[in-house]
Amino acid sequence: MHHWLTLAAAAALMANGAVAQFNMLRFACSQLVVDRIDPLVNPGVRYSPHLHQIVGGNSFNLTMTPVEYDLAKLSTCTSCSFAQDKSNYWTAVMFFKHKNGSYHRVPQIGNGGPQGKLVNNGGLDVYYIPSGKVTAFKPGFRMLAGNAANSDDGQVTKGNICHRCWTSTSEDNFVGGAPCTGSDTVAIPANPQCKMIRQTIIFPACWDGTNLDSPDHKSHVAYSGTGASGGGACPSTHPVKLPQVMYELMWDVSQFDQSMWPASGSPFLYSMNLGGSAAHGDYVFGWEGDSLQKAMDNNCNLNTDCAAAGITAQKPEVYNACTIDQQAPEPVDGWLASMPMGEMAVRA
Structure with missing residues (x-):
């Protein structure tokens, strides 16, 4: 997501003789x-049914009971750029299936644009996208978008979970309009012209106010x-407006030449051994204190320090250094004999 939000907001306000930043x-x-x-879905289970890539606070653990587990206090670092955000965010992993039957995790890169x-x-x-006055998530809040078992594209709302073919290896060469349009x-694009595949997961923005x-x-x-x-x-059933959370992932498929593709079936699959219909994202809130509420109230913007909310953007070398060891140890890099499922x- 790039210039379209700013331009759309500015265009709407210019009609009234004003220009403002979204x-x-x-x-x-x-x-x-x-x-x-x-x-979230399989608490306490080591070697859960499928592989995830996890980002955020380093207190991420096998079992995180909402009442007892305060991510903001237990994490000593975060792999996200805002130092005050100890939340955890995770998704399934995209794999390439070689024609010889082996699998390789698709690498990811950052995003660019205006x-x-x-x-x-x-x-x-x-992304945390406000629409009017919003109420930040409360400690212990968690949610899930998508369905890891879904094999029917028709059961997915394309406006909230989608994929885009990126024909350039430069993420700065923006393709298309607003996300999921x-x-x-x-479905995950299976087009040899795709050099990258952008995945978008948009979460619900309304809460029942209680649970x-x-x-x-x-x-x-x-x-x-x-x-x-x-x-x-x-x-009325979910009257509390939340900041809209969106994940954006850039899967770099440029190294998987068409000569490596299987004779039939999609070469790109998520770690459930399913396609885009099973794409999903997990969210566990962990911002320090009321920093997210202040960020929303004070119109903090993009990836920069915002003194009004007390949030600070770390340098890449700082958040890149925040990592933890696997708690279900197994190889996930290089060519694998099979998808990491079961044992x-x-x-390979």
Whole structure:
């Protein structure tokens, strides 16, 4: 997501004789660890059903009970650029399937564009998009977007979870319009012209105001429209407007030449051994104190210090250095004999 938000907001205000900046947080989060654990969906399970890439606070653990586990206090560093954000964000991992049957994790890079380049060592970019007055998440809040078991593209709202074919290896060469519009697809593009694939995951922006979580990690929140607009008016069942969280991932597929592709089926799969219909993101809130609320109230913008909220953007060498060891040890880099599922993965 780049200039379209600023331009859209400015255009709307210019009609009334004013010009203003569309303010939102947009920042980089580097890889904390790639690990087969999931404290949201499979708490306490070592070697969970599929592999995740995790970013954020280094207190990320096998089991993170909401009431007892205060990420902001327990984390000593974060792999995200804002020092005050000890939240954890994670997604499934994209793999390339070679025609010989082996698998390779698709590398990730940061994003560029008119709003500035974000530097990532793996990981993803995070957005907090306000729409009017919003209420920041409370300690212990967590949610899930998408369904890791879904194999039907038609069951996914393309306006909230999508993929885009990027025909350049330069992320600065912006392609298309707003996220999850135009030619974006639920399915992972299988086009040899794609040099990168951008994945977008947009979370609900309305909350019931009571529950920090729910059994399915979804029922306590609700969507109010589609797209990265901050969301519309909230329904009466979920009346509290939240900052809209969006993940943006740039998967670099340029090294996987078409000569390596399997004879049939998509060469790109997520770590559930499923396609784009199963794309999903997990979120566990962990900002220090009321720093996120202040950032929203004071129109803090992009990836820069904001004194009014007391938030500070770290240099890449600082947040890149925040990593942890796997808690379900197995190889995840290089060519693997099979997808990391079931038993511990082994190299090809």
